Amino acid sequence: MKTFIKQSFVLFFSVIAISCFGQTGTTDPKHVNVYNEIPKIETGEYIISIEDVVSTVKYAKFKIIITNKTADYLLFKGEECVFTSGDISSKAVEKPVFIDPFSKKSKVIEFEGTENFHVDNFEVSVKGIYKIIVGENVFNAPDFQLPPNAKDFTAGQFSCALLDTKQETQSTWAKFSCKYNGSKIGFSNPAKCVVKLPDGKEFATVNLKSKDNIMLSGDESKFLVEFQIPAKITDMQFTTMNIVWKDSFSESTAKPLVTQKATFKVDAAKTAAKNK
Structure with missing residues (x-):
């Protein structure tokens, strides 16, 4: 009986945490949703790591780290990345960056332009990665x-x-x-x-x-x-x-590489800690 009461207690407060700290649709401009980490995305040309994924009512952002595995240059046009959640869709506004052969660069990608970014989950289409062979x-x-x-x-x-x-x-x-x-x-x-x-x-x-x-x-x-x-x-x-x-x-010529998809969900525990 005690075990049942204890499990019910933990379940109750877990539900409270999710409902309090996910806060989809909240109008509190200071509240920050923190999202889950995802595995690295790796192809023959690059490795992508995405970190520090957060959102508020007015924006969603994350840090992307791209490692160039080739002897050629890569070009990343962050403005081609697309945020999608239900009917919400937004493109980033970022300057392009070049990634030297066998090196890496990081960039913060931010989505703005609407006041509906405070969502439980969203998807990002990581577009805008190009391969450039010097001397064509x-x-x-x-x-x-x-x-x-x-x-x-x-x-x-x-x-x-x-x-x-x-x-x-x-x-x-x-x-x-x-x-x-x-x-x-x-x-x-x-x-x-x-x-x-x-x-x-x-x-x-x-x-x-x-x-x-x-x-x-x-x-x-x-x-x-x-x-x-x-x-x-x-x-x-x-x-x-x-x-x-x-x-x-x-x-x-900058040759486009395949588009990658990344899906993020609210991490209730991290969100709770962030908003203490």
């Missing part, structure tokens, strides 16, 4: 003379301008600004260019560890290229040279 379309660029005889040049969908330059006996550098005007994904990488002397000898830039500058349509990037040549070979201060861009400028 490499652009030819004209050699750039130093000392400069022009300040602007075009390389396919890139328009570039010289910002500053300096030539010394054993070192020469030049700083550029480039804008990507295409509709795909643009890449510029100064590590791929060389400087050519009048006798045809070529010397690599010292910026060999420079990373790709990744650009969406209309984006601009600035970069510096520097070359160092021993004085016994040539005095760079008084030599006319040319920067040969080789594969420095390219664009690629």
Whole structure:
């Protein structure tokens, strides 16, 4: 009998906790629903972890961590993620992020625009993950003379301008600004260019560890290229040279990966603790 009373007591307060702390439809703007954790989502290209899933009357949000398992870039457009609960549907408003090969990035995804996010359960369509293979379309660029005889040049969908330059006996550098005007994904990488002397000898830039500058349509990037040549070979201060861009400028298509679904339910115990 005592066992039955004890079980009934626990059941009673469990029901009270769920009814008090789930509070679907509550108008209390300070009340926060906390949701269950879900298993990681893994494919051949990435691993997705979703953490800290909460909602109030005015918003729902969570932190998403995407690990890139490939040697290519991933693009995550958080604004394509969709929140759904019954008749409620909302898209996130987020800026896109690029994820380097074999690395990870985290981002908080937030849904707003309605006052009905305080629900017992909801589903998120995790859309907007794209794979980008660098160098699909490499652009030819004209050699750039130093000392400069022009300040602007075009390389396919890139328009570039010289910002500053300096030539010394054993070192020469030049700083550029480039804008990507295409509709795909643009890449510029100064590590791929060389400087050519009048006798045809070529010397690599010292910026060999420079990373790709990744650009969406209309984006601009600035970069510096520097070359160092021993004085016994040539005095760079008084030599006319040319920067040969080789594969420095390219664009690629962002290929969409499969949409994932994630379902969340209120965790009564965590919700109770959050609202103490």
